[in-house]
Amino acid sequence: MSYRGKYIPDKSDFYQLSRSKVDYFLNCPRCFYLDRRLGVGQPPGFPFNLNSAVDNLLKNEFDYYRNIKEPHPYIKRLGLNAIPFQHENLDKWRNNFSGVVYQHEKLKLHLFGAVDDIWINLDSNELIVVDYKSTSKNSEINLDADWQIGYKRQMEFYQYLLRNNGFKVSNIGYFVYCNGMKNKERFDEKLDFEISLLDYTGDDSWIEKTLSDLIDLLKQESVPKHTENCDYCKYQLKTIPYS
Ligand code: SF4
Secondary structure, eight states: OEEOSSOOTTOOSEEEEEHHHHHHHHHOHHHHHHHHTTSOOOOOOOOOHHHHHHHHHHHHHHHHHHHHTOOOHHHHHTTOOEEEOOOTTHHHHTOTTTOEEEEETTTTEEEEEOOSEEEEETTTOOEEEEEEEEEOOSSOOOSOSGGGHHHHHHHHHHHHHHHTTTOOBOSEEEEEEEEEOOOOSOOTTOOOEEEEEEEEEOOGGGHHHHHHHHHHHHHOSSOOOOOTTOHHHHHHHHSOOOO
């Protein structure tokens, strides 16, 4: 049995926690506590429908190569002896509401996260985690910006989930980064993309300690302090209340 929503400290069932909520905890323990313990989350953002469209098209394309058990041209471009991985649970693993699940017995956590894709290295039999990203910018595509730590943690979390499902998983994962070209003379109902294939060597050693800290926080009765330099909190602190 597992449950979602607000965390209840004395409940013995597994508590459902997504990969993105773990990231939320790392970004600000206070906001995480307000959300997961007290049930007051930040207002939801808007859906990124164009990004989802790109993800879907990539998924369809990789599925074609999965079905014929051949490497996608991007895999060939990387020089890997790999193909898209076929597994009976793949659709579940790619679904945002189910994802790859690992039930952490000691912490009573039902951890989950939805992968974009998985390849398999045919030389080592290791799974390779793949994440699709889309953007539109003129500067170089890389993973160097501070905010992209979230992308790296995301990759590491999927590697951790798959390892705890008994799979051999490569530390090296790939980002298929699609950059929409915005400097064309005409639109012509078409958006062209340049594709960058970025490798990233993950290290999931931070995850166990983070999960244990996160549970300690959820069990405590007091709300933690806010994080310095958060625009939301600055806005709230500086806003004059209505009279
Ligand atoms: S600093 Fe305040 S608003 Fe910002 S994330 Fe934390 S609790 Fe939320």
